[in-house]
Amino acid sequence: MSDSKSKPRGASTPQPALQAALTDAAADPVRRALWLDTLEQQLRPCLPPALAPHCRLANVAGERLVFIVDSPVWRAKLRLASAELLDAARSVGLTVTEVAIKTTTAPLHPNPRAETTAPPVPEASRKALAAVLASLESPDSAGGGTAPDNRRGGRKR
Numbered sequence: 253m254s255d256s257k258s259k260p261r262g263a264s265t266p267q268p269a270l271q272a273a274l275t276d277a278a279a280d281p282v283r284r285a286l287w288l289d290t291l292e293q294q295l296r297p298c299l300p301p302a303l304a305p306h307c308r309l310a311n312v313a314g315e316r317l318v319f320i321v322d323s324p325v326w327r328a329k330l331r332l333a334s335a336e337l338l339d340a341a342r343s344v345g346l347t348v349t350e351v352a353i354k355t356t357t358a359p360l361h362p363n364p365r366a367e368t369t370a371p372p373v374p375e376a377s378r379k380a381l382a383a384v385l386a387s388l389e390s391p392d393s394a395g396g397g398t399a400p401d402n403r404r405g406g407r408k409r
Contacts, residue, residue, distance in 0.1 A: 288312070291344070298340040303329050307353075308360045315349045317341055322360050327353050 292309035295317075299307065306326040311318040317337060321327045334351035341348045
């Protein structure tokens with residue numbers, strides 16, 4: 253039996269998750285995602301204020317900026333703002349020549365509160381539920397306090 257199995261390996265303090273992910277073999281996709289997020293934060297101020305919540309930088313593929321928008325209307329508006337985006341991207345060191353725009357049907361920034369809140373209950377449903385609960389609590393609701401002899405609805409013999 254070996255003592256090496258009983259001793260813990262490495263440092264006794266855990267690494268932060270991001271640091272652990274960046275030191276792993278999977279670091280390249282994580283670094284790229286962080287770079288894309290930083291790039292989006294640099295380009296977002298160049299977008300018209302009404303357009304910014306409806307689009308997101310998805311990728312930089314060669315000489316192309318790839319954006320995702322959440323409807324065809326915002327696709328057209330982003331196409332009109334593409335010259336400013338290209339200038340802003342060039343100013344931060346990218347050699348891009350075009351903007352590609354993809355449209356999605358899913359919201360780009362889902363509302364986390366919308367997923368956790370229940371839909372409103374109609375007043376009629378509230379009243380019906382209160383009546384059912386009240387009938388369960390009252391002692392007279394069990395058929396006058398006596399149980400029926402025949403539960404199948406037949407006559408007593």
